[in-house]
Amino acid sequence: xxxxxxxxxxxxxxxxxxxxxxxxxxxxxxxxxxxxxxxxxxxxxxxxxxxxxxxxxxxxxxxxxxxxxxx
Amino acid sequence: xxxxxxxxxxxxxxxxxxxxxxxxxxxxxxxxxxxxxxxxxxxxxxxxxxxxxxxxxxxxxxxxxxxxxxxxxxxxxxxxxxxxxxxxxxxxxxxxxxxxxxxxxxxxxxxxxxxxxxxxxxxxxxxxxxxxxxxxxxxxxxxxxxxxxxxxxxxxxxxxxxxxxxxxxxxxxxxxxxxxxxxxxxxxxxxxxxxxxxxxxxxxxxxxxxxxxxxxxxxxxxxxxxxxxxxxxxxxxxxxxxxxxxxxxxxxxxxxxxxxxxxxxxxxxxxxxxxxxxxxxxxxxxxxxxxxxxxxxxxxxxxxxxxxxxxxxxxxxxxxxxxxxxxxxxxxxxxxxxxxxxxxxxxxxxx
Numbered sequence: 001x002x003x004x005x006x007x008x009x010x011x012x013x014x015x016x017x018x019x020x021x022x023x024x025x026x027x028x029x030x031x032x033x034x035x036x037x038x039x040x041x042x043x044x045x046x047x048x049x050x051x052x053x054x055x056x057x058x059x060x061x062x063x064x065x066x067x068x069x070x071x
Numbered sequence: 072x073x074x075x076x077x078x079x080x081x082x083x084x085x086x087x088x089x090x091x092x093x094x095x096x097x098x099x100x101x102x103x104x105x106x107x108x109x110x111x112x113x114x115x116x117x118x119x120x121x122x123x124x125x126x127x128x129x130x131x132x133x134x135x136x137x138x139x140x141x142x143x144x145x146x147x148x149x150x151x152x153x154x155x156x157x158x159x160x161x162x163x164x165x166x167x168x169x170x171x172x173x174x175x176x177x178x179x180x181x182x183x184x185x186x187x188x189x190x191x192x193x194x195x196x197x198x199x200x201x202x203x204x205x206x207x208x209x210x211x212x213x214x215x216x217x218x219x220x221x222x223x224x225x226x227x228x229x230x231x232x233x234x235x236x237x238x239x240x241x242x243x244x245x246x247x248x249x250x251x252x253x254x255x256x257x258x259x260x261x262x263x264x265x266x267x268x269x270x271x272x273x274x275x276x277x278x279x280x281x282x283x284x285x286x287x288x289x290x291x292x293x294x295x296x297x298x299x300x301x302x303x304x305x306x307x308x309x310x311x312x313x314x315x316x317x318x319x320x321x322x323x324x325x326x327x328x329x330x331x332x333x334x335x336x337x338x339x340x341x342x343x344x345x346x347x348x349x350x351x352x353x354x355x356x357x358x359x360x361x362x363x364x365x366x367x368x369x370x371x372x373x374x375x376x377x378x379x380x381x382x383x384x385x386x387x388x389x390x391x392x393x394x395x396x397x398x399x400x401x402x403x404x405x406x407x408x409x410x411x412x413x414x415x416x417x418x419x420x421x422x
Binding site: 007009010011013014015016017018019047048049050051052054055056057058059060061 | 239321323356378396
């Protein structure tokens with residue numbers, strides 16, 4: 001799969017959400033760690049997901065939630 | 072197309088349905104419907120040929136056509152009467168956009184009207200009357216009824232999703248003519264056909280509603296996807312390849328589930344709205360679908376990403392502190408904007 005964006009995801013009580021959409025893996029890894037520290041919630045799980053060029057849903061996910069929402 | 076050709080095509084699709092029925096009953100459907108993780112193509116060439124011969128069922132397919140195809144034995148009794156009941160009548164619960172508070176206060180839930188609140192959607196509204204071009208709405212938390220333009224109320228409450236021809240929503244391509252989408256829809260009909268034959272919209276309203284709930288829950292549960300990054304399944308843009316075992320974010324999952332449910336909406340008498348929402352706790356975007364039953368107009372949330380095939384809407388929007396962490400922000404897709412005069416049955420109020 002050609003990866004064009006990275007979703008920073010977390011789940012609590014088996015309810016997964018995308019916290020941020022980033023343009024690069026490095027940025028996504030940094031954001032994941034920042035969110036983990038910020039939440040300080042041992043019950044939450046965190047992971048990165050690769051989004052392909054066809055995943056237009058990132059436009060919803062990127063709204064007002066992080067770096068990709070700019071502009 | 073000549074009558075002979077049409078008859079031959081009907082015969083071929085009936086034969087295909089008979090073979091699919093055997094597959095569904097023997098538990099072999101899931102295996103036959105497996106797709107290649109990269110391409111999304113059906114792996115089994117025999118299944119591919121069988122699925123291609125199935126009839127396409129779209130949101131526009133009539134119950135009579137379903138009977139003719141042999142997918143159901145008969146249409147639910149009094150179905151037309153259920154659909155003919157006015158959509159906009161006194162007591163109908165609505166979405167309206169006004170000033171709303173999402174502050175947690177004890178055990179009462181969130182989403183109440185608040186003059187100092189933010190401009191947002193609330194589900195805590197019910198239709199009371201009409202006054203000229205405006206509708207009079209009771210909103211929980213407001214000391215007196217509020218007035219909304221009819222056009223706004225219709226825009227917020229009419230069905231909204233895929234057109235009967237399919238299309239693309241949240242980047243997911245829905246093709247009701249794709250062999251695998253046809254197979255999933257036909258398998259769904261074969262699964263519920265016996266119960267559908269006993270559905271009688273002339274029966275006791277609560278019993279009717281419960282049966283609709285049960286059937287829609289069963290159909291919505293056929294959409295089995297994993298959240299992106301947590302599975303090994305197909306992660307592309309084809310709805311039919313995502314439906315069973317694919318992976319996607321919440322917006323993708325609800326696009327697939329909503330489009331799938333729309334293929335059953337006409338015969339089971341319900342409506343779908345593809346919702347764009349947000350969580351309360353983390354304030355991040357979240358996608359889900361709203362299902363409204365006819366004739367009861369009772370509302371539910373279908374949220375496949377959170378493993379909730381059908382949750383009562385008042386529960387689904389209750390309060391993050393109680394595990395129900397979502398609010399509505401808008402809708403996505405093609406809205407059914409026309410409201411016929413016969414769909415409105417409200418007392419007239421003086422200005």
